[in-house]
Every structure is written in structure tokens, then in C-alpha cells.
Amino acid sequence: MPESPEVQALVEFLEERAVGRRVGEVDVLEFRTVKTRQTPPSTLAGMPITGAERHGKHVALAFSDDTTLVVSLGRHGWMRWREPGDEAPAVADAPPALALFVLDGGETIEVTDAGTWVSLGLHVVDDAIAVPAVAKLGPDPAGSAFSxxxxxxxxxxxxxxxxxxxxxxxxxxxxxxxxxxxxxxxxxxxxxxxxxxxxxxxxxxxxxxxxxxxxxxxxxxxxxxxxxxxxxxxxxxxxxxxxxxxxxxxxxxxxxxxxxxxxxxxxxxxxxxxxxx
The missing domain is CATH 1.10.8.50 (Helicase, Ruva Protein; domain 3)
Structure with missing residues (x-):
């Protein structure tokens, strides 16, 4: 199960590598991951990534035009980074990708799930707080204000x-x-x-x-x-x-x-x- 230390490292990686890049192609391979049917992930095609944040065990990628992609990692979800020309994941027995976000330089953010049932969720919202699981989060012990x-x-x-x-x-x-x-x-x-x-x-x-x-x-x-x-x-x-x-x-x-x-x-x-x- 992803937990805050690893998710924070993931967010910092995406902040360094993905922020400032534009999403080209979006390919959702498992449609049960899509939690906002009115605004599916395909609406992000052509939009630049402007920020990356962690909310508990959720990843939030901010886009222009006040749009946010929240990836709820659930029990077995994760994200992979694939460079252009890479044919296989960097680890053996890697979990399958359920959604692909191809960036303008040819790199791909793969959203994966290793479980026998889909625990991953993709939400395209105006603000991360619009996702019920994010709105209900308690205080985060990683934060400097936690008392x-x-x-x-x-x-x-x-x-x-x-x-x-x-x-x-x-x-x-x-x-x-x-x-x-x-x-x-x-x-x-x-x-x-x-x-x-x-x-x-x-x-x-x-x-x-x-x-x-x-x-x-x-x-x-x-x-x-x-x-x-x-x-x-x-x-x-x-x-x-x-x-x-x-x-x-x-x-x-x-x-x-x-x-x-x-x-x-x-x-x-x-x-x-x-x-x-």
C-alpha cells in the first residue's frame, strides 16, 4: 500500500520531471479508474502541467485553466516514468499500466495497479478538495504545522x-x-x-x-x-x-x-x- 513517504518522493519526482511539460496523448486502458465521467482524463490532452502536490496518499497534478488530476492510489496503485524508446518497465513483474499520459517530449507517465481488483481512481476536478476522499483527510503528520x-x-x-x-x-x-x-x-x-x-x-x-x-x-x-x-x-x-x-x-x-x-x-x-x- 502506498504511504505518505513514498508518495511524497513520487510527487517530488513528478514536480522535477513533469511540471512545465504539456500532455499530448492520453490513453485510459481501464475505464473503471475514471471517477469523473463528465470530465474524463482525455480532457487533459494539450494542457501543460503546472504543479504537483500530495494529499495524504493521493497525487494531485495541477494543469492550466484551474484543472487538477487527482490520482487516488488506493491499495495497490502507483505511477511509472518511461523515457522515449523504453520498451519495458525498469523492474521485473511490474504491475500493468491502467492509464498513460504521454508528454510532449515523448516521456510517458504510466498509472498502474497491482491488485486483483481496481483500487486506483482518476479524478479530473477544479480543485483536489472536490474529491471526497481528499476533502475528508485528517491532519498530516508530515506537515510542519502538525501539532x-x-x-x-x-x-x-x-x-x-x-x-x-x-x-x-x-x-x-x-x-x-x-x-x-x-x-x-x-x-x-x-x-x-x-x-x-x-x-x-x-x-x-x-x-x-x-x-x-x-x-x-x-x-x-x-x-x-x-x-x-x-x-x-x-x-x-x-x-x-x-x-x-x-x-x-x-x-x-x-x-x-x-x-x-x-x-x-x-x-x-x-x-x-x-x-x-
Whole structure:
């Protein structure tokens, strides 16, 4: 699942390479991706790209004439950059392209989806906020204005598992399954504890871990080619995806726990007082 550090690196790549370029041909190969039927992506042909922004896990490309393409990456979506003459993606077993945006220099932005069902969405709107999922986003821990008060409001006194809240885009924008595991491990908090029972010290640790993990990952991903970002993310994980391996902090065995519709990797010694979930 794309999360804010990798999406931010993607946006910065597009800002450097695509802004100032004009879109020539637009080819949508999977029409289920089109969410604005009155203004399909084909209406962008001939228009210059004037800006690139991230909204949570969404990419927004601004065009002239107050038009914005919002790419909702969903669970398995991503974007590829193809130079003129490139015949194949830069990585093996690359996901299929569902839409193509050919630029005036012959480069192509490919919008891809690796899932067995289409989670990707393409919206052509006047402003990114017109996309409901963007309008509902909570505060973004990557932003300089994100404060402890924003975090406290997101957690509130809710009787809901903290891992679920961290991934809830309406509460905190940009965090998914992987970074929520990393945040909770850093903060030494169980993934299944409810926000309502966290004391002040645990909340402070969680706030610091959330900001530090997200912002640190954004810094670490800058400059990495976009086709290598997924591998870089996987390599950087301390507990997520590491079940059966040794905790780098205490030496205990990292465990896997499934609940609701998600999974968590955690360290019993660091996070649950030695209890195995």
C-alpha cells in the first residue's frame, strides 16, 4: 500500500520531471479508474502541467485553466516514468499500466495497479478538495504545522484500537499498515490497545514516534528512483513484514497478529509486556 513517504518522493519526482511539460496523448486502458465521467482524463490532452502536490496518499497534478488530476492510489496503485524508446518497465513483474499520459517530449507517465481488483481512481476536478476522499483527510503528520493537539484530537478518548486510528485517513493522513507498525514499535505501544486507555506518557511517545517515523522516512526516500521506492521501503522496516525475525531493539522474536481486516507485526517484549497476541 502506498504511504505518505513514498508518495511524497513520487510527487517530488513528478514536480522535477513533469511540471512545465504539456500532455499530448492520453490513453485510459481501464475505464473503471475514471471517477469523473463528465470530465474524463482525455480532457487533459494539450494542457501543460503546472504543479504537483500530495494529499495524504493521493497525487494531485495541477494543469492550466484551474484543472487538477487527482490520482487516488488506493491499495495497490502507483505511477511509472518511461523515457522515449523504453520498451519495458525498469523492474521485473511490474504491475500493468491502467492509464498513460504521454508528454510532449515523448516521456510517458504510466498509472498502474497491482491488485486483483481496481483500487486506483482518476479524478479530473477544479480543485483536489472536490474529491471526497481528499476533502475528508485528517491532519498530516508530515506537515510542519502538525501539532500535539492535532494528534490528541485524532486519538480523542476513543474506544478503538490505536493501530486502526493511525491508519484511518479521516483521523491522520498518509499512514498505512507498514508505517503504523513501525510507529507503534518505536513508541513501545501495543497495536490492539484502545486510545481511551493511553496515559499522557504513551500519547507523547506516540506523537513523537509518528512525526519522527513519517518525516524521517520522507527524508530517506528523497532522490531514490521511483521504481525503487517500494524496495527501499521494505528494506527500511524494523518490524513490519519481519515476523519470525529478531527485534533490532531487544532481541525478542517479532510476531504476527491478524485482526479485523488487517495484520500487525510487533515485538512482545517492546510492546505488549511479553504477552503474545
Amino acid at each position: 500535539p493537539n492535532d494528534f490528541d484530537v485524532a486519538l480523542g478518548g476513543r474506544r478503538k484500537q490505536i493501530k486502526a486510528i493511525l491508519q484511518e485517513q479521516e483521523s491522520l493522513a498518509g499512514i498505512g499498515n507498514a508505517y503504523s507498525d513501525e510507529i507503534l514499535h518505536t513508541a513501545k505501544v501495543s497495536p490492539v490497545v484502545h486510545a481511551s486507555v493511553l496515559d499522557a506518557d504513551a500519547r507523547e511517545r506516540l506523537y513523537a514516534a509518528t512525526v519522527g517515523t513519517v518525516r524521517g522516512a520522507i527524508d530517506a526516500r528523497r532522490g531514490i528512483p521511483i521504481h525503487e521506492l517500494k524496495a527501499a521501503k521494505v528494506a527500511a522496516m524494523r518490524v513490519h513484514g519481519r515476523a519470525g525475525e529478531t527485534c533490532p531493539v531487544c532481541g525478542d522474536t517479532i510476531r504476527d497478529f491478524s485482526f479485523a481486516s488487517t495484520t500487525a507485526q510487533y515485538c512482545p517484549t517492546c510492546q505488549t509486556g511479553g504477552s503474545v497476541l
